Amino acid sequence: MDAFVSQSRKRYIDGTTDEQREPVLKKCKEEECNQGIVKEDVKEKAYLTEFSQSWQKIEAEGLDCDYALLFPKEEADCLYTQLEEEVVYLTGDKTKIQVFGKVYNVPRKQASCGDAGLTYTYSGVSLQASPWTPTLEYIRDAVTKATGQTFNFVLINRYKDGHDHMGEHRDDERELDPLCPIASVSLGAVRDFVFRHRESRGKQRRRQINPVKLELAHGSLLLMNSPTNTHWYHSLPARKRVLTPRINLTFRRILQDGKK
Ligand SMILES: O=C(O)CCC(=O)C(=O)O
Numbered sequence: 001m002d003a004f005v006s007q008s009r010k011r012y013i014d015g016t017t018d019e020q021r022e023p024v025l026k027k028c029k030e031e032e033c034n035q036g037i038v039k040e041d042v043k044e045k046a047y048l049t050e051f052s053q054s055w056q057k058i059e060a061e062g063l064d065c066d067y068a069l070l071f072p073k074e075e076a077d078c079l080y081t082q083l084e085e086e087v088v089y090l091t092g093d094k095t096k097i098q099v100f101g102k103v104y105n106v107p108r109k110q111a112s113c114g115d116a117g118l119t120y121t122y123s124g125v126s127l128q129a130s131p132w133t134p135t136l137e138y139i140r141d142a143v144t145k146a147t148g149q150t151f152n153f154v155l156i157n158r159y160k161d162g163h164d165h166m167g168e169h170r171d172d173e174r175e176l177d178p179l180c181p182i183a184s185v186s187l188g189a190v191r192d193f194v195f196r197h198r199e200s201r202g203k204q205r206r207r208q209i210n211p212v213k214l215e216l217a218h219g220s221l222l223l224m225n226s227p228t229n230t231h232w233y234h235s236l237p238a239r240k241r242v243l244t245p246r247i248n249l250t251f252r253r254i255l256q257d258g259k260k
C-alpha cells in the first residue's frame with residue numbers, strides 16, 4: 001500500500017488552526033444559508049478577511065500540483081449548502097459517456113457552467129455551459145484571487161456517497177489553455193484522489209512509477225499545473241465507507257476560436 005502524500009489539512013500559513021481563527025463567517029449558519037439570505041454577507045466578509053493559504057507543493061516526474069485549504073470549515077459548509085440549491089445537474093442522455101464505443105452511465109451527477117457560448121467535450125459528451133450561478137462566481141473569484149489565474153468554465157461533479165466515483169483520465173483536451181492550471185475545489189466528504197503515471201498503467205506498463213495519492217479535504221483547492229495532465233492520469237476511486245456527498249468543481253480556461 002503506497003503512503004499517502006502527507007498533507008497538513010488544518011494549518012494555515014501563519015501556523016494557526018481552524019479552531020484558533022476567528023471564524024470568517026460567523027453569521028453563516030446553515031439555517032441562513034438555506035434561506036439564501038447570507039450570500040451578500042458571505043461575499044463581503046470573505047473579502048474583508050485576508051486569507052493566507054498555506055500551499056503544499058506536490059511533485060513527481062512530470063507532475064506539478066499545489067494544494068491548499070481555500071475556505072475555512074464554516075464558509076465551506078455554507079458554500080456547499082448554496083451549491084445544493086443552485087446547481088441543476090444534467091439528466092437523460094447527457095448522463096451517459098462513451099468509452100471505446102460502449103455507453104455507460106456516469107457514476108455521479110454532472111453539470112457545467114461558464115461564459116456564454118462555451119462548450120466542452122469530455123469523455124465523448126459535449127457539455128454546453130449554463131450561466132454562472134452567484135456561488136460559482138464567488139468561488140471562481142476566490143480561486144482567481146488565490147492563484148492569479150482566470151477561468152471561463154467549471155465542470156461540477158456531485159458524488160452522492162463513496163459508491164459514486166470517477167475513472168482514470170487525463171484532462172488534456174486540446175481546447176484547454178495549456179498555460180492555465182485546472183483548479184479543483186472540493187466541498188463535502190473527504191475523498192482519496194490518485195495520480196498514476198501513463199507509463200506505469202495496465203498490463204503493458206513500461207516503468208514502475210509509484211502512484212501519487214492525496215486526500216482532498218472539505219474547502220480545499222488542488223491546482224494541476226502543466227505538464228501534469230500530459231504525463232499522469234487521475235481518478236477519484238470508489239470508497240464504500242464514505243456515506244456522505246461531495247461536490248467537486250474543476251475550473252478551467254477554454255480556448256475558443258483561438259481566443260483566451
Ligand atoms: O472529483 C474530483 O476530484 C475529480 C474531478 C476531475 O478529475 C474532473 O472533473 O476532471
Ligand SMILES: [Fe+2]
Nearest residue numbers: 169170171234
Ligand atoms: Fe479530471
